[in-house]
Amino acid sequence: xxxxxxxxxxxxxxxxxxxxxxxxxxxxxxxxxxxxxxxxxxxxxxxxxxxxxxxxxxxxxxxxxxxxxxxxxxxxxxxxxxxxxxxxxxxxxxxxxxxxxxxxxxxxxxxxxxxxxxxxxxxxxxxxxxxxxxxxxxxxxxxxxxxxxxxxxxx
Numbered sequence: 110x111x112x113x114x115x116x117x118x119x120x121x122x123x124x125x126x127x128x129x130x131x132x133x134x135x136x137x138x139x140x141x142x143x144x145x146x147x148x149x150x151x152x153x154x155x156x157x158x159x160x161x162x163x164x165x166x167x168x169x170x171x172x173x174x175x176x177x178x179x180x181x182x183x184x185x186x187x188x189x190x191x192x193x194x195x196x197x198x199x200x201x202x203x204x205x206x207x208x209x210x211x212x213x214x215x216x217x218x219x220x221x222x223x224x225x226x227x228x229x230x231x232x233x234x235x236x237x238x239x240x241x242x243x244x245x246x247x248x249x250x251x252x253x254x255x256x257x258x259x260x261x262x263x264x
Contacts, residue, residue, distance in 0.1 A: 112163050113141040115155065130154045219245050223264030233261045 110118075116126050116137075123141070127134040130151060139145040146165050147155075155163050216224050230250050234241055238252040243263070251260045 110161055110163055111141070112137065112147060112151075112155070115159060115161060115163060116141075119159070129158055217243065217245060217263075219248060219264050223248075225263050230263065233263075235259070 112126075116123065119126075121129075122134075123137040124134045127137045130137075131154065132151060136145070136151075140147045140151070147163060152163055152165060155161065215227050217226070217230075218224050230241065230243065234250060234252040235254050235257075238254045240253040242251040243249075244251065245263070248263050249260045250263055252258065
């Protein structure tokens with residue numbers, strides 16, 4: 110017999126059963142749903158109070174489904190990260206192709222009215238920078254080269 114079956118047979122709430130056993134209703138819920146196994150102390154108290162022996166552990170269907178959902182969510186998250194990574198790489202590659210094919214044909218306009226080309230930006234940052242971030246609203250190009258970082262004014 111499970112703890113839940115006993116409680117339903119006795120027609121009592123989790124709170125009333127918890128009080129009779131001297132434990133919390135949270136523990137009763139955890140045992141009934143399979144989150145925690147019944148301890149030897151709880152099993153002994155149930156036998157003392159109700160004269161029956163309950164099962165030590167119940168693997169609840171909901172707990173199994175919840176664990177499966179966690180595994181699926183993690184796998185989906187990893188797949189989404191990979192898709193984002195591939196998409197970023199593809200966009201970066203295509204952007205590089207456009208700039209190489211038509212240098213100077215891309216012009217970035219400042220909200221304040223200035224203009225600059227990607228080639229002009231690259232001329233202002235250290236050679237071999239790993240990443241360059243453009244913030245036209247701040248009039249800045251931020252760069253990363255290994256452990257070094259810095260910024261230059263665009264206009």
